[in-house]
Amino acid sequence: MDGSPVERSIERIMRMSGMAPDGDLTDSFAACIAEEFGIEAVNIRDERMLGHSKLLEYVANTRQPYVDNQLSEYSSFPELIAYLNAGNRSCAVVPVAIGGRMVLVVEMLSKKQDLFSAGLVGGVTVASYVVGLLILQRRETEQNAKMTRYFNSAFSSPVPQMIVSNEGTILKLNGEAARAFGVTEQQRARLGSLLDIDMKRVKERSMSGRETLVGSRNGTGTYAVHASDAGGSTTYVSARSTRAAERMESIAGLMGKGYGAGFIEFGRDLRITYSTQSLGKIIGYDSGLALSRSIVDLVAERERGAFKEAVERVDKEGSSTGMVGFSTDRGTISQVNFIVSRAPEGYLMLFYDAWAQAYVGSMRSAFDEFLDSSSDMALKVDEIGGITYCNHSVEAVLGYERSELLGKDIRTIYADQSVLERDLAYVRNGGKVDNSYTMFTSKDQGQGARKVEATNSIRLFKTGDSPEYVIIAKELETGRLLKAQAEKIKKLDNDKEKLTAMGQQKSRFIYNISHELKTPLTNIKGFSKLLYSGEFGPLNPEQLSHISTIIDEANRLVEMINQILDASKLDSKRMKLELGEVDLRSMESSPSIRALAEMAAKKGLSFSWHSDFDVPTIIADHGRLIQVFVNLIGNSIKFTEEGGIGVHISKHGKRRVRCSVIDTGIGISEENRHRLFRKFYEARGQVHVKQEGSGTGLGLSITKEIVNMHGGAIGYEPVEGHGSEFWFTLPIKRKRKDRSTR
Numbered sequence: 001m002d003g004s005p006v007e008r009s010i011e012r013i014m015r016m017s018g019m020a021p022d023g024d025l026t027d028s029f030a031a032c033i034a035e036e037f038g039i040e041a042v043n044i045r046d047e048r049m050l051g052h053s054k055l056l057e058y059v060a061n062t063r064q065p066y067v068d069n070q071l072s073e074y075s076s077f078p079e080l081i082a083y084l085n086a087g088n089r090s091c092a093v094v095p096v097a098i099g100g101r102m103v104l105v106v107e108m109l110s111k112k113q114d115l116f117s118a119g120l121v122g123g124v125t126v127a128s129y130v131v132g133l134l135i136l137q138r139r140e141t142e143q144n145a146k147m148t149r150y151f152n153s154a155f156s157s158p159v160p161q162m163i164v165s166n167e168g169t170i171l172k173l174n175g176e177a178a179r180a181f182g183v184t185e186q187q188r189a190r191l192g193s194l195l196d197i198d199m200k201r202v203k204e205r206s207m208s209g210r211e212t213l214v215g216s217r218n219g220t221g222t223y224a225v226h227a228s229d230a231g232g233s234t235t236y237v238s239a240r241s242t243r244a245a246e247r248m249e250s251i252a253g254l255m256g257k258g259y260g261a262g263f264i265e266f267g268r269d270l271r272i273t274y275s276t277q278s279l280g281k282i283i284g285y286d287s288g289l290a291l292s293r294s295i296v297d298l299v300a301e302r303e304r305g306a307f308k309e310a311v312e313r314v315d316k317e318g319s320s321t322g323m324v325g326f327s328t329d330r331g332t333i334s335q336v337n338f339i340v341s342r343a344p345e346g347y348l349m350l351f352y353d354a355w356a357q358a359y360v361g362s363m364r365s366a367f368d369e370f371l372d373s374s375s376d377m378a379l380k381v382d383e384i385g386g387i388t389y390c391n392h393s394v395e396a397v398l399g400y401e402r403s404e405l406l407g408k409d410i411r412t413i414y415a416d417q418s419v420l421e422r423d424l425a426y427v428r429n430g431g432k433v434d435n436s437y438t439m440f441t442s443k444d445q446g447q448g449a450r451k452v453e454a455t456n457s458i459r460l461f462k463t464g465d466s467p468e469y470v471i472i473a474k475e476l477e478t479g480r481l482l483k484a485q486a487e488k489i490k491k492l493d494n495d496k497e498k499l500t501a502m503g504q505q506k507s508r509f510i511y512n513i514s515h516e517l518k519t520p521l522t523n524i525k526g527f528s529k530l531l532y533s534g535e536f537g538p539l540n541p542e543q544l545s546h547i548s549t550i551i552d553e554a555n556r557l558v559e560m561i562n563q564i565l566d567a568s569k570l571d572s573k574r575m576k577l578e579l580g581e582v583d584l585r586s587m588e589s590s591p592s593i594r595a596l597a598e599m600a601a602k603k604g605l606s607f608s609w610h611s612d613f614d615v616p617t618i619i620a621d622h623g624r625l626i627q628v629f630v631n632l633i634g635n636s637i638k639f640t641e642e643g644g645i646g647v648h649i650s651k652h653g654k655r656r657v658r659c660s661v662i663d664t665g666i667g668i669s670e671e672n673r674h675r676l677f678r679k680f681y682e683a684r685g686q687v688h689v690k691q692e693g694s695g696t697g698l699g700l701s702i703t704k705e706i707v708n709m710h711g712g713a714i715g716y717e718p719v720e721g722h723g724s725e726f727w728f729t730l731p732i733k734r735k736r737k738d739r740s741t742r
């Protein structure tokens with residue numbers, strides 16, 4: 001058989017990895033290494049053993065093979081003495097650390113002294129790394145079903161394998177065999193039509209561990225065939241292509257999938273004689289282009305010296321491991337771990353992507369994270385329908401706690417189980433379900449279970465023989481609600497705009513109407529006054545009294561119209577302040593206030609105006625402030641039957657003055673206070689003061705607006721016992737931009 005012990009053992013390891021059941025795997029690997037390298041005893045210890053042996057621990061820590069070619073009883077490690085006592089004369093212990101993690105330790109023992117040459121240890125080390133990679137890969141695969149996504153055909157063997165009936169019909173074949181011979185399982189082809197095989201002879205040779213070279217019927221190649229009884233009158237046949245390139249390629253095909261790993265063979269002159277295609281993945285261009293170039297050319301410039309030294313060490317130590325950066329076609333550097341050993345015509349280098357493990361891990365957690373954070377509902381379900389995972393969205397939409405769902409039958413959360421069964425069956429048979437309409441049932445939280453409309457997509461992930469369904473579901477209701485809500489908001493926005501426009505039109509209309517009303521009123525007032533003064537002849541007392549009423553009512557109407565005009569001006573922000581110096585102390589003597597004082601006196605009420613000596617002049621609109629006082633004092637007179645009204649003006653802090661109008665009137669009930677300054681407000685349930693008639697309900701809102709425009713504040717306090725206090729503050733100086741125009 002051709003190839004070095006390293007190559008042969010690697011091949012055998014790869015072949016076994018496809019078939020051996022879990023527990024036997026490491027034993028088979030060990031036996032294979034023992035056979036190929038001619039070592040009496042090989043044991044593979046995994047990392048769980050490390051704590052139990054000082055020697056293994058030492059090797060694990062140094063990450064270097066430990067070789068003792070002449071065991072003696074004076075050894076520093078108790079294990080070595082035990083080896084000696086068991087009749088051994090030499091030993092070698094090789095650690096396999098991948099991605100910074102100890103995966104296994106290979107322990108080799110021999111009854112001969114000096115067996116473990118550097119070359120042998122180097123070869124075993126390479127083979128052991130392959131075992132390590134496979135074990136790791138296998139563990140990763142076992143760990144999680146999702147990995148199938150990334151290790152698509154994880155552990156399908158790269159060697160064509162078949163189960164053949166005693167009559168020579170192929171009953172089962174793996175993907176590799178189907179590809180190599182161009183047949184399918186359904187065809188039930190005869191083995192004899194593919195290979196020129198003498199089954200009896202092959203079986204006999206296989207029993208003594210030998211393979212038989214057999215030509216293929218289509219003349220494409222020669223296969224090393226191994227055949228053994230598989231029970232039930234069937235035979236297991238493996239047919240390994242003997243073409244070195246194919247062999248290596250199939251190995252690389254497998255390794256490349258898992259770890260971005262592969263081989264490079266190079267001569268003593270360092271020229272590359274063979275490389276697996278997986279090298280291309282790392283250097284970024286076709287691996288064929290690297291052929292016959294020096295391997296050193298592939299290495300990043302500043303690492304070349306160190307790499308050459310590593311290769312030189314192989315001759316002394318049998319193997320050499322390390323990390324090296326290959327320069328890629330993109331000008332970047334791709335880090336790989338490597339292990340080089342001697343090969344018949346030079347060197348064999350096994351490399352594996354240094355970041356591969358991190359990548360594999362990150363892909364896995366990326367998928368998990370993706371499901372966790374998805375706003376869609378995500379569930380994982382085992383083969384028999386048990387829920388093994390669900391994300392937050394499932395909890396939120398269906399109202400279950402995660403712990404309630406785990407282990408539960410998926411069917412219990414589907415309203416229409418027949419649809420689910422149909423979808424699962426479809427997926428089981430290799431189909432994909434995308435956005436199929438379905439209905440979930442929520443948890444019954446007292447008011448009965450809700451039905452939740454949704455669409456779901458289902459995929460099946462297979463690892464070994466435990467399939468796992470992944471279900472992603474989009475719930476439809478929320479989407480619809482959100483859409484409806486968005487439409488509502490849009491409509492409200494439109495309505496608001498319309499209302500604003502309408503409001504503006506309305507206040508303009510009111511303003512115009514009010515303005516128009518003023519002209520005829522002025523005429524009514526004017527002519528009434530002329531009549532009253534006797535311009536058109538003398539009138540009797542009764543006539544005079546009636547005309548006086550006309551004049552009073554006309555005055556009231558003018559006042560009301562003025563208020564409406566003010567309010568609509570404020571509404572459309574057209575009111576402007578005319579600022580100047582205002583002396584609040586002297587305001588008492590203005591005609592409007594004097595008229596109010598007279599009115600109070602007529603009603604039998606006292607009226608006082610008190611201003612502190614230190615009240616300064618302020619900057620304000622004189623006319624509008626008079627309006628504020630007239631309004632407040634007017635109200636007080638209106639709602640007071642006994643006692644009187646007092647005005648108090650004082651300095652309020654350093655920057656403000658405070659004015660208050662206090663009466664002994666009917667006061668304002670608590671429930672009415674908060675609405676006081678709103679437009680059109682008139683206290684409800686108030687015993688109305690008939691003599692004055694009702695107002696417009698605009699006075700206080702205009703008052704507040706005027707105070708605010710000055711940068712002041714206004715408020716109401718009930719007066720103990722009986723009555724009201726309306727107060728307002730005004731800044732002494734106005735800040736420059738303080739609402740002077742609006």
Ligand code: ADP
Nearest residue numbers: 635636639667681682683695696697698699700
């Ligand atoms: P109007 O112009 O109709 O008087 P206002 O806005 O000035 O409107 O006043 C609104 C309401 O507040 C009045 O109708 C009255 O019920 C109440 N009110 C105002 N001032 C006083 C006060 N000093 N005492 C009692 N109630 C008052």
